[in-house]
Structures are given as C-alpha cells and as structure tokens.
Amino acid sequence: MPELRDFVLYLRLTKGRAGIGRQRRDCQRYADKHGIRIVGEFQDADSTAFTKVGAARAARDDYDRMLAMLRADDRKEPLGVLAWHADRLDRDVAHSDQLVQVCAAGRHVVETARSGTYEMWTATGRKRFRADVIDAQFEVDHMTERWELQKAEAAEAGEWLGGHRPFGYEADGVTPREAEADAVDAGSLAILAGLSLSHVRREWNAAGLRSTVAGAEFTEPQVRRILLRARNAGIMVHRGREVGRAVWPPILCRDLAGGDQEAWRAAAVERFRAVQAVLTDPERRTATSTETAWLGSHIYLCPCGAVMRPNPRGRGRRPMYRCCAVAARPAAKDGRLHVIRDAGALDDYVSAAIVARLSREDAAAVFVPARRKDGTADLQARSAGLEARIAEAGDMWEAGEIDRAELVRRRTRMRAELARVRAQIVEAVATSPVEELITSGDVAGTWESWPIERRRAVLRKVLRVTVLPAPPGRPKGWRPGTPYFSSDHVDLEWVPAAEE
Numbered sequence: 138m139p140e141l142r143d144f145v146l147y148l149r150l151t152k153g154r155a156g157i158g159r160q161r162r163d164c165q166r167y168a169d170k171h172g173i174r175i176v177g178e179f180q181d182a183d184s185t186a187f188t189k190v191g192a193a194r195a196a197r198d199d200y201d202r203m204l205a206m207l208r209a210d211d212r213k214e215p216l217g218v219l220a221w222h223a224d225r226l227d228r229d230v231a232h233s234d235q236l237v238q239v240c241a242a243g244r245h246v247v248e249t250a251r252s253g254t255y256e257m258w259t260a261t262g263r264k265r266f267r268a269d270v271i272d273a274q275f276e277v278d279h280m281t282e283r284w285e286l287q288k289a290e291a292a293e294a295g296e297w298l299g300g301h302r303p304f305g306y307e308a309d310g311v312t313p314r315e316a317e318a319d320a321v322d323a324g325s326l327a328i329l330a331g332l333s334l335s336h337v338r339r340e341w342n343a344a345g346l347r348s349t350v351a352g353a354e355f356t357e358p359q360v361r362r363i364l365l366r367a368r369n370a371g372i373m374v375h376r377g378r379e380v381g382r383a384v385w386p387p388i389l390c391r392d393l394a395g396g397d398q399e400a401w402r403a404a405a406v407e408r409f410r411a412v413q414a415v416l417t418d419p420e421r422r423t424a425t426s427t428e429t430a431w432l433g434s435h436i437y438l439c440p441c442g443a444v445m446r447p448n449p450r451g452r453g454r455r456p457m458y459r460c461c462a463v464a465a466r467p468a469a470k471d472g473r474l475h476v477i478r479d480a481g482a483l484d485d486y487v488s489a490a491i492v493a494r495l496s497r498e499d500a501a502a503v504f505v506p507a508r509r510k511d512g513t514a515d516l517q518a519r520s521a522g523l524e525a526r527i528a529e530a531g532d533m534w535e536a537g538e539i540d541r542a543e544l545v546r547r548r549t550r551m552r553a554e555l556a557r558v559r560a561q562i563v564e565a566v567a568t569s570p571v572e573e574l575i576t577s578g579d580v581a582g583t584w585e586s587w588p589i590e591r592r593r594a595v596l597r598k599v600l601r602v603t604v605l606p607a608p609p610g611r612p613k614g615w616r617p618g619t620p621y622f623s624s625d626h627v628d629l630e631w632v633p634a635a636e637e
Contacts, residue, residue, distance in 0.1 A: 141174040144217040144248065147203055148180040149225045157182070160221040160250075167250040173219060179203040200226075207239050215244050222251040223266060224273035233270045237263055296373075296384055302349045304363050311385040318388035320346055324364055325389055325412045329563055330570040331594035334360050334416075365416055370409035371402055407513050411566035414520070414559035419552075430589065432484040433458065436596055438603045439476055445604060447480045456480040458604065476604045482622035487602055488584065490629055491595065495571070496580045504599050505572045506564050506634040516562045523555040570594045601630040 146168075148160050157180065168175055179199035203218070210216045218240065220226050226247070227233040240247060240257035247255040252269055256262035302308045305317045324337040334357040342354045367374050371387040374380065386394070387405035394401055429435075430447075437445040439460035448459045460475040494500065527548055534544040570591055577583040584592060596602075605626040 141172050142214065142217055143176045143212065144168065144173045144219040145177040145179060145203055145206065146175045147200065147218060147220045147226060148178065149197075149200075150180075150182045160225065163221055163250040164219050167248070168219060171248070173217070173248065175219065176216075177206065204235065204239050207243055207245050210243060210245070215246075217246045217248055219248050220250075222249050223247075223255070223269040224252075224276075225249075227270050228273040228277055230267065230270055230274055233267060237266060303366070303368060304349050305369065305388045306385065313386060313388050316344070317346060318391065320344065321363065321369055321388050322391045324360065325369070325408055328364060328412050328415055329408075329566065330573075330591070331597060332570075332590050334364075336588075336590045337364070361416055364412055367409065370405040372406065372409070407562075407566050410513065410517055410520075411563045414562050418556070418559060429593075431456070431458075431480055432487060432589065432592055432596060433602060435461070436593065436602070437483070437487075438601070440603060440605060441475060443475075445476075445478075448477075458483055476606050478604050478607075478627075479622055483604065483627065486622065486624050486627065487596070487600070487629075488592070491600060492581045492584050494631065495575050495595075495599070500575045501572070503631075503633050505569060505575065513562050513565050516558055516565065520555060520558045520562065523551050523558065527551050527555070569598065571598050599632055601632055603628040603630070 146161070146164055148157050148164075150157055165175070167173070179202060181197045181199045207216060207218070218226075226236060236247075237257050239245070240255075241263070244258050247257065247266065249255075253265070254262075255266040257266065299310070303310055305314060305321045306312060307314050320341050324341070327337050327340070328334070338355050338357050338360045341360065346355070347353060348355060348359060363369075367379055368383060368385070369387065369389050371383050371385060372379050372381075373383040382402070387402060389405040389408045390401060393404055434446050435444045437458060439445055439462065441460060441462055443460050443462035445458040446461050448457050456479075457477050458480050459477040462475060495504065530539070530544055530547045530551070533539045534541065539547070574580055574583055574587075574595055584595075605628055607623050607626045
C-alpha cells in the first residue's frame, strides 16, 4: 500500500454553489482516491479571493496562517495543499504570486479536486496556476461589470438596491414601517424646531425603537445619518449621488400622504432640504451632552457678552447662574461686570414673561414668520449655486489664480450668504415651536407640559435675556433664609420674527 502524503485543506466560502460542505466532501473523495492524508484544515468564511482594481486586499486570516505553516514546514516530504479549485485559493493575479513563491520555495504541491495539480517549482506548474487565476479574475470582473450595470439601471429607475433594512421601511425597502416612519417624520420636525439630535435620540429610544443593523439603542450620530437620508423624501441615491425619484413613498410630511401625491413628494423634498441645511450647517454645535435642567443655560447673557451657566454649588447651595467668563478668566479686570443670579427665580421670571407675551392677541403677527407661498425651489438653487462657488474658489486658489487672502474673503462672504439662504429655507418649511405654542389655545398649559428643550427652543427664538448687576444689599422686607430676586435688573429684549 503506498504511503499517504500529508496535505493541508483550504476551504473558502463562496457566494456561488460550491459551499463549504460541498468543497469538503469533494476534496475528501479526492484525497481518499489519491492517497492524501489531511493533517490540517484552514477555512475562511464569507471572505473573497478577489480584489477590485485599486482596492486593498481583503483579509483572509486562515489563508495567511496556512502560508505561515507552509513556510515553517520542515518535513522530509513537504506538505501539500488541497483545495476544491484554483479559484478557491486566489482570484487576484497580483496576490496569487505569494502562494506561488511559498510553494515553489518549499516544493509544496497544490492539488485541487476540480482543476488538477500544480507543481509551483516548475515553469509549467506556475503558468497553469496563473492562467487559471487569470480566468477566475476575468470571470469575476465580468460578473461585477454586469452587476454594477444592473445596479445603475435599477438606480436610474428608482428601485431599491438591497442591503440592510432601512430604518422607516420594511424589509422590501419600499413599504413604510409605520412606527419608524412616524419617528423619522417627527424627528425631522424636531430638528427644524430647534431641538437637538440628543432630544430625538431620547424620544426614539424611549419609544422602544432600535437600530435595524445591531438592534441596539440609537446614538446621536446614527440619528443624524438617518435624518440626512435622501430616501426619506423619496429620492434615489446611487454611489453617493442623487439620481432621481425613487419608487418608494416618502416618510416625511406624512400628514399629506392621503392627498395630491405630487404635492406630497414636493413637500417631503422641501422638508428634507431644510433638515439637510440645519444638520450640515458648519456653525451648528455638534457636541452632545445630557439634557440640561435649566431654561437659560448658555442662553442668558452676562453684561460682558458671555453666556451664563447654572452652578449647582451657588450661595446657600441654591443653584445659581454665573458668567462663563469668570471660570475662564477668574482674574479678569472687568470682574465687576460679571453677574451671578438665583437660577430658579430667574427661570421662573423669564418663563412667566414668555407665557404672558405669547398669550397676547398680536403674538402670532409679531413672532411667527410669514410663509413663502412659492416654495423653496429658488432658495434651493441659490444654495446649490453658493456651494458650487465656494468650491470653485478653493479650486482657483489651488490653481494659483487667487491668493489666500482673496480666498478667505470670498469664502467668508459666500458662506455668510449661504447661511442666510439656509436659514430662509428652514424658515419657509419648518413649523416653529413658537407658532405651535401660540396656536395651542393654552399657552401657559402647553408651556408647562413641554420638555425643557422645547421651551429653550422658544426662548432662543423670541427673547434675548441679559442679566444686569443688581445693587448691593437686601430688598426691603427680606427675611434671612429666603431667596430674593430683582426683576428690575434683568433686561428682556423681544425678537420679532422679522429680525431673526
């Protein structure tokens, strides 16, 4: 009986028909027939032996471990390599020489159940193996071309291209999933109302909604990515570029879904563009934090111009607002201008002032901006034009056509104009929290029922609060142990909609 030869078996999962089980069975039959003893098995699951042109080589951990074992082999009769086909070992000409060199140097024979034997230390063996790899690479290249063409055609037709289930839609990528679609719709309105991604995240997680990929609770970056998807407005995107209308319905402006479909889609696109303008604004604060418990935190102003923040270790352990500049410059010469004030009393005073002012009959006329009747198409065009001109200025600087100072001047001017256009887009589409409060029919009750972040959004829109230095001494009638507050030393400047 001939002596058995020692081989290692290499298996690789494929998207075709030759699964791991089939490869193993065929290879074992081949081994039994040709006197091969399998002394080790290496298997890469869901990995590819093909690399697109210009792309980095895909990681194949077991393949690399097999090569390391072959390099270290010191048997009198070198180890052989057994595989189902040459294309299981490699489908990339540039990388296949690694195996060729290792097997040629160690005289490791390569046997395959379907494509024959390769003796890499011979010219013929190397030629045959490389030719089979070239054939395999051509097959995949050709298949990839057909697949990409099909994808491009499907994208032009607005069809879903597959992948993970998109949040807001069912597994078919087309049918809205009601609870998630409502959440995206409400989240877009919240952003346009001045609320934060953190607020939207908390709302989604509290409602029991979860990521469609890992099934985990949402983070702010995940919420941002979802709200910035053009598919929410029924827009098809392929390779990062919008290519037209999608076959699925929008999940924005869902209150219009039962009416004119064209009007609904147009409104959804306008809403999406407004959300896009807000979330991509470079001036937008991106730092995330827990929800503040105080109405005026980083909104109220000190006379020095800096914002104020609550300090829970204030006088008598009562929370106090104090100027942020004091912490940054404790030895500032203008220390007399920095103020400190009872946080609870100041918030109560400002809240009462807002409720009283927005309860008046003229509140809507003063604080609610007039709606554009002609849509935002012209604003969208101006926004796109400004973005293109900003990019063009950068190209001109790189080409040496303008100097850096001119680049800065142009970009500063155009970015300021872009910010104004984006603000107009948002104003034209968004339902202001101020409008919602004024039209609620019960300003005081609605204000009290709202979470702090919605109240802060109203404060930012309608009122500029500057806390002035209070005179020394206690007010008449003050009793020790009780707080005191002077509303005479708080400057309230109302901001009409026209001045926003």
